Amino acid sequence: MKNSVGLVVVLLGLIVAVNSSSAWGQGYGTDSQNVLTPAAGGMAGVSLARPQDVPAAIFGNPSTLAQFHGTQFTLGGAWVEGYPTVTNNGSLLEIPFSMTSRTQGFAIPEIGVIQDLRALGLPGSLGLGLSGLSGLGAEYRGKAPEGSFVNNITEEYMVLGINIGAGVEVTERLSAGAALTLGTGFEQLGLVGPITSTAMVHDYALRGTFGLDYDLNPRNTIGLFYQTRMDFDFPQAVRIGSTYHDLHVAQPQTLGLGWANSSMLDGNLLIAFDVYYKLWEDAPLYEDVYINQWAFALGTQLTRGMTKYRLGYSYNSNPLNHSVGDNLSGLPVGQAAVQLFQAASVATINQHRITGGIGRQGVLIPTLDLDLFAGGLFPAHDEFGDTEVSVAAYYLGLGLTWRYGDYSSRPQ
Numbered sequence: 001m002k003n004s005v006g007l008v009v010v011l012l013g014l015i016v017a018v019n020s021s022s023a024w025g026q027g028y029g030t031d032s033q034n035v036l037t038p039a040a041g042g043m044a045g046v047s048l049a050r051p052q053d054v055p056a057a058i059f060g061n062p063s064t065l066a067q068f069h070g071t072q073f074t075l076g077g078a079w080v081e082g083y084p085t086v087t088n089n090g091s092l093l094e095i096p097f098s099m100t101s102r103t104q105g106f107a108i109p110e111i112g113v114i115q116d117l118r119a120l121g122l123p124g125s126l127g128l129g130l131s132g133l134s135g136l137g138a139e140y141r142g143k144a145p146e147g148s149f150v151n152n153i154t155e156e157y158m159v160l161g162i163n164i165g166a167g168v169e170v171t172e173r174l175s176a177g178a179a180l181t182l183g184t185g186f187e188q189l190g191l192v193g194p195i196t197s198t199a200m201v202h203d204y205a206l207r208g209t210f211g212l213d214y215d216l217n218p219r220n221t222i223g224l225f226y227q228t229r230m231d232f233d234f235p236q237a238v239r240i241g242s243t244y245h246d247l248h249v250a251q252p253q254t255l256g257l258g259w260a261n262s263s264m265l266d267g268n269l270l271i272a273f274d275v276y277y278k279l280w281e282d283a284p285l286y287e288d289v290y291i292n293q294w295a296f297a298l299g300t301q302l303t304r305g306m307t308k309y310r311l312g313y314s315y316n317s318n319p320l321n322h323s324v325g326d327n328l329s330g331l332p333v334g335q336a337a338v339q340l341f342q343a344a345s346v347a348t349i350n351q352h353r354i355t356g357g358i359g360r361q362g363v364l365i366p367t368l369d370l371d372l373f374a375g376g377l378f379p380a381h382d383e384f385g386d387t388e389v390s391v392a393a394y395y396l397g398l399g400l401t402w403r404y405g406d407y408s409s410r411p412q
Contacts, residue, residue: 027045028278028295028316028319029252029278029286029293029348030135030136030251031134031254031278032131032132032133032134033045033276033295034055034056035314035355035375035395036078036108036110036131036397037053037059037076037110037399038053038055038076038110038357038359038372038398039053039056039301039308039310039357039359040299041355041357041373041395042299042310042312042358042371042374042375043297043299043301043310043355043357044297044312044353044354044355045274045312045314045355046272046273046274046297046298046312047060048060048064048224048225048256048257048258049223049259049260049272049274050221050223050272051067052308052359053074053076053371053399053401054068054074054113054114054127055074055076055110055111055112055131055399057112058127058128058129058163058165059129059131059163059179060211060225061177061223061224061225061256061258062167062177062179062211062225063167063168063175063177063211063212063213064177065124065125065126065165065177066124066125066168066175066177067175068114068116068125068127069118069125069406070403070406071113071115071116071404072114072401073112073113073401074110074113074400074402075111075399075400076109076111076371076397076398076399076400077107077110077399078107078108078110078373078395079108079395080108080393080394080395081105081106081395082391082392083102084100084389084390084391085098085100085389085390085391086098086100086388086389087099087387087388088388106132106158109132110131111131112127112129112130112163114126116406117166124167124168124169124177125167126166127166130162132158132160132161133161133181133183134158135156135157135158136158156186156187157188158185158186159185159232159251161182161183162181163180163209165177165178165180165209166178167213173214173215174212174215176212176213177210177213178208178209179209179210180207180208180209181206181208181209182204183207185203185204185232185249186201186202187201187202187203187234187249203233203235205231205232206230207227207228207229209225209226209227210225210226211225212224219262220261220263222257223256223257223258223259223260224256225255225256225258226254226255227253227254228253229253229279229282231249231284232247232248232249233248247285249285250284250285250286252282253282253283254276254277254278255276255277255279256274256275256276258272258273258275265302268303270300271298271299272298273297273298274295274296274299275294275295276293276295276297276316277292277293277294278292278293278295278319280292280293280319288327288338289321289324290320290321292319293316293317294317296314297312297313297314298312298313298314299312299355306360306361306362308360308361309358310355310356310357310358310359311355311356311357312353313354313355314352314353315352317351318348318349318382320349320384324339325338335385336385339384349381349389349391350377350379350392351380352378352380353375353376353377354375354376354378355373355376356373357371357372359371367403368400368401368403369400370399370401371399371401373396373398374394374395374396374397376392376393377393377394379391379392
């Protein structure tokens with residue numbers, strides 16, 4: 001019996017670490033999906049057809065890199081926070097509890113550079129960048145009643161990605177691109193019990209991204225992209241008794257379609273719309289608690305002289321599966337335990353987001369731009385058997401972009 005309880009607690013810690021976005025996970029599920037980049041962050045992350053900042057092109061649809069001319073370098077980042085509250089009536093661990101995670105927020109880097117290759121006779125651009133792709137954290141120690149196992153749980157999970165990609169103009173209207181991501185994942189369960197122990201471990205994984213971008217006419221552009229799965233195997237991350245276990249976690253395959261229009265107000269109003277489909281049911285670990293997810297994002301940008309005003313809204317389907325079985329990662333832990341794990345992934349239940357931002361060209365020097373943004377996820381509540389969860393989250397960030405050479409064709 002003690003071994004079974006210990007195993008359940010370990011798995012609870014794992015799911016909190018990987019799926020709870022108490023400090024990150026501001027995108028869709030656990031993927032950030034460009035919602036934290038300097039300009040796209042104010043437009044709910046829309047970036048698949050006509051991205052408005054350097055990192056959004058590098059970490060989004062790589063074919064859009066061809067839209068950038070000259071040399072453009074962005075140094076930026078975001079601060080993200082959220083505090084889920086999880087309540088259980090004691091049906092699983094025998095001690096009722098209601099606790100709110102109080103982990104600190106995360107500072108997420110958004111850094112990128114795009115180099116125009118046209119001077120070399122190549123009709124396109126190369127991009128290189130560093131970004132936070134996925135990550136979560138939770139802190140429950142000392143929050144539950146005395147004797148509750150969840151008092152031993154504190155976790156962090158993060159994925160940082162280095163991207164290199166290129167976009168090439170195939171014709172005057174069509175561009176194609178590809179990018180390779182080297183992801184570094186860090187995972188720490190932070191659980192210490194009578195028969196269990198965990199350690200901070202890391203792993204590397206690769207992901208490919210492929211995209212197309214097509215100008216229907218000078219004012220309308222559509223973009224398509226596909227991301228492969230990113231698989232991490234965290235070696236010997238958990239010890240149960242005398243046996244060490246690896247943890248296999250994968251960020252999902254993602255399909256995306258984007259549209260951008262600049263036909264209104266003499267081209268000064270940009271309206272963009274993105275659609276994503278995430279295959280969580282094909283991603284190890286997530287497949288036991290998630291279903292595939294749709295996400296829809298709408299962003300606008302109004303240009304007035306040297307200033308750009310941005311607004312955005314997004315809606316995504318709730319990825320939490322409300323018809324789960326009694327297995328998790330191949331282990332028969334019982335349906336109540338699986339439902340508790342889902343509740344611990346609280347922040348992924350949020351379905352509505354609103355964002356805003358402002359950009360200013362020519363700050364301090366003519367070739368330096370400043371972008372500011374903020375966003376929030378509307379409060380949400382859900383129930384999984386005898387466990388309830390509620391959460392709200394927010395984020396804010398900025399970016400400085402230096403532009404050199406002939407960059408007159410940058411996205412407007």
